[in-house]
Amino acid sequence: MTQALYRRYRPETFADVIGQEHVTAPLQQALRTGRVNHAYLFSGPRGCGKTTSARILARCLNCDQGPTDNPCGTCESCVALARGGAGMVDVVEIDAASHGGVDDARELRERASYGPAQSRYKIYIIDEAHMVTTQGFNALLKIVEEPPEHVKFVFATTEPEKVIGTIRSRTHHYPFRLVPPAQLHTYLESLCQSEGVAVEPGVLSFVVRAGGGSVRDSLSVLDQLIAGSGPEGLTYEGAAALLGFTDAELLDATVTAIGHGDAAEAFAQVDKVIETGLDPRRFVEDLLERLRDLIICAAVPDGVEAVLRGVPTDQIERMRVQAGAFGPGGLSRAADIVNAGLSDMTGATAPRLQLELIIARLLLPGAAGPQGYAARLDRLERRLDLAAAHPSPTGGGASGPAPSRPAQPGPMPPGSTAPAPSPSAPQSAPTQPPPTQSVAAPSATPAAEPSAAPSAAQSPAQPEAGPTHAPPVHAAPAAPTPTPPAPAEPVQPTQSSQPTAGGLDQAAIIRAWPDVVDWLARNKRVTWAFVSENAQPLSFDGSRLVLAITTEGLTETFRRGAHHAFVQEAFMEVLGIDIRVEGVAAGDAPDAGRSGGPV
Ligand SMILES: [Zn+2]
Structure with missing residues (x-):
């Protein structure tokens, strides 16, 4: 022995x-x-x-x-x-x-x-x-x-x-410190040489990773591999299987699928992970490691081999292609997602689910691919809901009954009609006539206001919406300098009904507000506390949402702090739309509703 x-x-x-x-x-x-x-x-x-x-x-x-x-x-x-x-x-x-x-x-x-x-x-x-x-x-x-x-x-x-x-x-x-991987790698190489053991490329990288910087642990791992090896020496496959590392092919396929936004393929790889009995957590670790390598590939086009020691050349070639599919921004974003997902996996009871969530998140931004993306669908559904909610029969409550359950496909879930605590507030404060109101009657009063509005129609999201709603409400807080002039001006109102951000207009944004507040409550407590107490949506012109904030001082706080950014983030998370959020002191922008009641 x-x-x-x-x-x-x-x-x-x-x-x-x-x-x-x-x-x-x-x-x-x-x-x-x-x-x-x-x-x-x-x-x-x-x-x-x-x-x-x-x-x-x-x-x-x-x-x-x-x-x-x-x-x-x-x-x-x-x-x-x-x-x-x-x-x-x-x-x-x-x-x-x-x-x-x-x-x-x-x-x-x-x-x-x-x-x-x-x-x-x-x-x-x-x-x-x-x-x-x-x-x-x-x-x-x-x-x-x-x-x-x-x-x-x-x-x-x-x-x-x-x-x-x-x-x-x-x-x-x-x-004493953990031994750096490169040094350990070199040491193991020389050791294998003196032991006369053949080693396939990539094997020692596994050993180094498995050893976690400890020489003794690394040598134990190597020992075990040598003990189980045949005449061909240490093979890549054998090492990957024994040490539980994800086989490079599986990683290649997964990363490529994600890079191309191919959801079907990506989830098929997840199935494989589970079927082959790989630990999902280990797989996510390996995925993160791979993304790190890809970031290096993208950052150091020449001389990657020197940085990624022990990685076979053909593998490096493949990784170059993979990195290209992501682009550098996409790579670091993906790494962030996987890293966050990995920490969430600690102690998770359903690791597979966690893994699928990570994959879904990775796929989200890559708008490509018709299927998959539960989360993306979720957002789209929400948006559709909001748009579909337009033909609200109850004119008055229009903006109140926001479809709080976005998942629900129905245009108007019965239960949701009850105005949620915070949502009901918005319209009441700035103006009693909620913008949507007019929407109710498609034919009724289309001419009432500026005619520019109709352009909205092309968005499927709000077929009936376009024509009618152009209540002066929107006009109010025109710009950073909210001044009286705006209200009556016909031009501005029209803008507001122009569906830009995700095909949503002001009414939709107001209906979505409770969900946004809800997201903040779950994710940005401080901003939630601030916003739910002090802010209401006032107007939305397709790309910029103006919130009415109770006082001048709080408005300043809102502008200076991170609150507005978090509200933007909330819209991104809830609706998948990228809008600018600004705050004006409620007193400054009164015209919005007070003066020009549309009805
Ligand atoms: Zn001596």
Whole structure:
């Protein structure tokens, strides 16, 4: 039976420790100059070489030629402390997880007072030092504070903050770090070479990722792969399957589908993920990793190979094409979505659903593709609803009964007629005659106002809407400088009925307001509190929504703060329309309704 890789390749000198030069270099320097402290604290993540370095330090200190930064390797001490060596009685390793109590500490203190048996120093390596109890530390305090000449301590721990301050302050603290992927990759490559193992491109990247920056973990993974490999060595497929990484083809297909906005294909890939038993969370991690790679591909057209080490060339070619389909903006946006989705997946009970949601979100903006996109449909339906709601039979309540349940296809869900708390307010405040009112009678009073309006008709969203509604209401808060002149002017009203943003007119926007407020309540609490108390939609001209805000001061707040941006965002989320939102003090824009009641 062969010995585990990480034991066979355990470094015996500081020069062999990889990725910790920031620690090993100063330690070697201290050894060279004879400025060795009597106590050290080695902290850092697991499997990064803390204990190994402690042993090397012991070897350096006790070498016959030492203390030296480069142990001779031939003297009795060096041989005994080499890997596979018998060890020395004077170098004591204590696992504080099992021996961290006060009695163990007392015993240690006792024994430390005797001089070393064979070596220069008696060296205590206390592993998992954070497990030493407080009483244990207190028992050690004295000897760590003023140790006998011949005693050295090395505390190794993943949680240095749990080592009591009085001990910590007596030590020289060396923080170990995770090994950077590139360095680990190179190391694994050389190791495979010396083991005579053939490795397909891409395999070591998996190993590095699986190892998470820990040398020991990476070597364990590699060990396992080698153990299960045949004469052909480490294959990409075998590694992907064993380590549970998403096979590149699956990622390729998914990313390509998303890039092209092909919903059917993208969801088909999700099915595959589930069918093949892949962990959805792992898949999302891999997807994020891939998007990261694509961002790099897009950002560094030349020399990607140098950055994405270990990625096969043909794979890089494919990724270039994929990156092109997204465009740089799309890529970073996609990465954001996946990243957010990944955090939502933590502890999620329905990971598959989460995965599908992520995919749906990724697909949303790419307006391409006729099918799929539940969320997009959702928005479209909402908009249709709003438009369909136009022929409201009850003229007066027109804007009140906003279809609060957007999903409902019916033009006017019965239940929804009841004016919701906030929605009912809007019309009442600015003007009693809600804009939609006139809509009710398609033929009735088309001529009433400016004739320009009809242009609206081309949007399917509001077939009957066009002609009639051009109540002066819209006119009011024309621009940032809301002044009286506007009201009567015929031109402005017409604008308002022009369906620009998503084919929605002012009436539709007002009907949608409760949903927007609702979204804010769920997503932007502060803005919701502000808006639901102080703001009402006043007018909408197709691209700009003006909100009437109760006071001048609050209007200022609205303009300066993020509120208006969040309201815009809400419209984007709820209706999928990109509009500008402005606020005017209610007092400033009275003309809107007060003066020119349309009816
Ligand atoms: Zn030696």
